[in-house]
Amino acid sequence: MLEVVDNGSAPRLVVFDLDGTLYPRELYTGLVLDVIGAMFVELRGEPPDRAAREVAELRELMRTDWSRTSATAFVLAHGVGVDQWREYRDAHLSIADGVRPDERVVRELARLRAVVPIALLTNNTTGAAEAILDRIGVGARGFTAVVSADDVGGRPKPDPGAFRVVLERFGVDARHAWGVGDRYDIDIKPLRELGGAGIAVDGPADLPAAVDHLVGLLSSG
Structure with missing residues (x-):
């Protein structure tokens, strides 16, 4: 089911999330939890039982409050630097291996x-994002631009600064930008705070309805 947060504007830019939005979130959660646990042991020297308890905390947040839960925000809050997390994730996490082609996603993004x-x-990171996009079948060329963790410095989502990078790149005021993502607090709310709008989806199955809504706004505007 879509959750539309409208501000009365037709979009001049639509900003999509990747994980859980363009491929099912179930492919993401198990893999990222395993990597975070290993990272806490390897980089922070935590005993495995303590790392397991922290991972269990994140697992429960993902289960009960998915819309507000960011793995990146979680690891940063537990003392891992943003560059450490990017490097470790890039070296040890390969979500693309489990992603399958999805003609529906390709078609709706093209539309x-x-x-x-x-x-x-x-x-x-850019490399991880491009690998996932290639496996879906859309590729980086399916977007007008791809903005990754490598481009936003120390201000990843849900920091509104990440959205400012996108807006500045396109020269679009926030009030004319719409976000599309599966977590309201991570993918929609930061843009909303800047004056934008958005659509929260449950995953790729909701993309046709989200695109219908956005195309309708353009047609009526």
């Missing part, structure tokens, strides 16, 4: 890109 610029904003 929207035909009428408005679309960007991808992800806390993945």
Whole structure:
């Protein structure tokens, strides 16, 4: 089911999330939890039982409060630097291996890109994001631009600064930007705080309805 947060504007830019939005979140959660546990042991020297308890905390947050839960924000809050997390994740996490082609995602993104610029904003590194996009079948070329963790410095989502990077790259005011993602607090709320709008989805199955809504706004505007 879609959750539409409207501000009365037609989009001049649509900013998509990747994990859980363009492929099912179930492919992401188990893998990222394993990597975080290993990282806490290896980089922070935590006893395995303590790392397991912290991972269990994140697992429960993902289960009960997915819309507000960011793995990146979690590891930063537990004392891992943003560059450490990016490097460790890039070296040890390969979500792309489990992703399958999805013609629906390819079709819907192409349908929207035909009428408005679309960007991808992800806390993945560029290499990881491109590998996932290639496996889906859309590739980085399916977006007008891809903005990754490598481009936003120390301000990944849900920091509004990550969205400012996208807005500045396109020269679009926030009130004319719409976000699309599966976590309201991570993918929609930061843009909303800047004046934008957005659509929260449950995953790729909701993309046709989200695109219908955005195309309708353009048609009526």
